[in-house]
Amino acid sequence: MTDQKKNFRRSKIGNHVLKPETQMMGYGFDPTLSEGSLKPPVFLTSTFVFESAEHGRDFFDVVSGRRDARPGEEAGLIYSRFNNPDMEVLEDRLALWDDAEMAIVYSSGMAAIYSAIMAHMKPGEVLIYSQPIYGGTETLMLNVLPKWGIKTVGFAANRSVEAIDEAFEKAAELGPIGMVLAETPANPTNGLVDIAYLASKLKDVRNSSGERPPLAVDNTFLGPVWQKPLDHGADIVLYSMTKYIGGHSDLVAGGATGPTAYLKPMKALRGAIGNQIDPHTCWMVLRSLETLKIRMEKATDNAKIIAEYLRDHDKIEKVHYLGFLEPGSDAHAVYSRQCLAPGSTFAFDVKGGQAGAFRFLNALTVLKLAVSLGGTETLISHPASTTHSGVPKELRDIAGVSDALCRVSVGIENASDLIADLEQALKQV
CATH class of the missing domain: 3.90.1150.10 (Aspartate Aminotransferase, domain 1)
Structure with missing residues (x-):
């Protein structure tokens, strides 16, 4: 591989670390794979041609999670429900804003929230969440999750930490705590939730599998420029990319960033149910990231x-x-x-x-x-x-x-x- 081809994932010049707004102009895209195009083309294809039967086998093994990619190996392109060049470039660039190991993009912000919950919670567990919260999320909490056997307990944003303590006590009486979801600032009142305090509360909590429940933060109002939840103890950061990330009121999309350990199950669920973002919308969000x-x-x-x-x-x-x-x-x-x-x-x-x-x-x-x-x-x-x-x-x-x-x-x-x-x-x- 030539030095020029390696540059499409460059994050430093010597010891100087490039800022996200600079990396939005080219990170993750190799022009040599697209006839030298300066910008990523829109890859309007449902499926991709394998070089050989062996490549097809190996690609499916990695994408399906049956094995991890070997050093230097990347999951190949298979089918646009699993991956697509536009989607991969977008995920690479979105992760940069939160300095995250990984990013996943979805067909809407609600799809991202729903996927985070369903990938990490089990029937009988309790979800603690902040209020007020986006109306669509509240509807999910009150009307949808109970049908799947997931209980919910709310607490008031912008109140004292005692409100959080009370919510944890109430949730523990109902069953194992499976996740905490905070929308901060809150929609529409701008009530704030202390992310670090929530993270500290979860340290000694265990879900029905004996693991620490994840802390998810909806960062739509301030992120990814004005708030960095991962720096304060969040495990999953959620976005309605329809809003500031998309930024032109001309698309609907969602996203999530965080450690691979938390996002990998979400990506597997996305591949199973098909709530991924389409290539053209990916291309539009890539355009928007340059001016975010x-x-x-x-x-x-x-x-x-x-x-x-x-x-x-x-x-x-x-x-x-x-x-x-x-x-x-x-x-x-x-x-x-x-x-x-x-x-x-x-x-x-x-x-x-x-x-x-x-x-x-x-x-x-x-x-x-x-x-x-x-x-x-x-x-x-x-x-x-x-x-x-x-x-x-x-x-x-x-x-x-x-x-x-x-x-x-x-x-x-x-x-x-x-x-x-x-x-x-x-x-x-």
């Missing part, structure tokens, strides 16, 4: 300006922005330890309850009234009547998802234009 950091930086700068404007407005009761956490508070201490920036998605309470919130939302012209987040455009929504409408009201009330709450995902527009739109819309409240 600069998009998140610009959106974060804009969000600070918007949050400060809203905090001072007489029609706004409260702004749930991480940059406004009170120094000395438990939440501020957690933020200082595990977050690198406040991000660009936050919520705020409009005076007048749902009626006031709806008048405000209906008057907006530049901000787009839509669910989702993390795109280049600014999106705003009313969680209680949309993304969290399937969550029982008593749980919404406990979590602070009130009828007055609006969630905004600030984009990369000119901030003064966004403020002008907010100003005219708030006059309707």
Whole structure:
């Protein structure tokens, strides 16, 4: 192999370690295998031709997990439910952002969450999770997992560690703890969960197989740029790549990063049930990764300006922005330890309850009234009547998802234009 061909997985120049934003431009892709193409082509194929019957046999042995790859051997391409060149390059690059051993990509963020649970839990075990949490995840917890014999116990994000302790005690009464899932910051209130504390709680816990249960963290709101859960004790990091990673509101995808020991069972499950990402969407996410950091930086700068404007407005009761956490508070201490920036998605309470919130939302012209987040455009929504409408009201009330709450995902527009739109819309409240 020539030095040029080896360079497609270069991570250093001498002793200088290349940063992820630099590696997004070429890592994992060998142009010599694609007619010298600068960018990975879209490999629209369902299956791949073997060089020989022996190669086919060996590829299946490795991909199926019947044996590990030998030194210098890579799992060959077989069938696009198992692997595909676009998918492999995307997984290589996604892992770099979290400095992870491995990454897996999925057809959606919910597919990633579901796969993490099903690959690591058994009927009769208990899943502990933070609240509030994305409405789709809450539906999974309350309506789907019980059918598979998995029990769930929630705890309030942004509360004291006593809430976590109580959840562990309650879960232990119901059965063996099989997993802990934390979404931090929480959707939509930005409540924070102390990842390191959860990891410490799990040290002496054993599941029904006698093993320590994994800690999974949904890192969609801040990751992978502004929060690194693996550094704080998480075992599995989960993403809706539809959001900041995809970043243009034009695809649906999910991902997971972490140690091979935790992700290998998830990859085997993906191959069995077929919830992988398609080649074209892989290609689109690869495009997005090249601008991920600069998009998140610009959106974060804009969000600070918007949050400060809203905090001072007489029609706004409260702004749930991480940059406004009170120094000395438990939440501020957690933020200082595990977050690198406040991000660009936050919520705020409009005076007048749902009626006031709806008048405000209906008057907006530049901000787009839509669910989702993390795109280049600014999106705003009313969680209680949309993304969290399937969550029982008593749980919404406990979590602070009130009828007055609006969630905004600030984009990369000119901030003064966004403020002008907010100003005219708030006059309707």
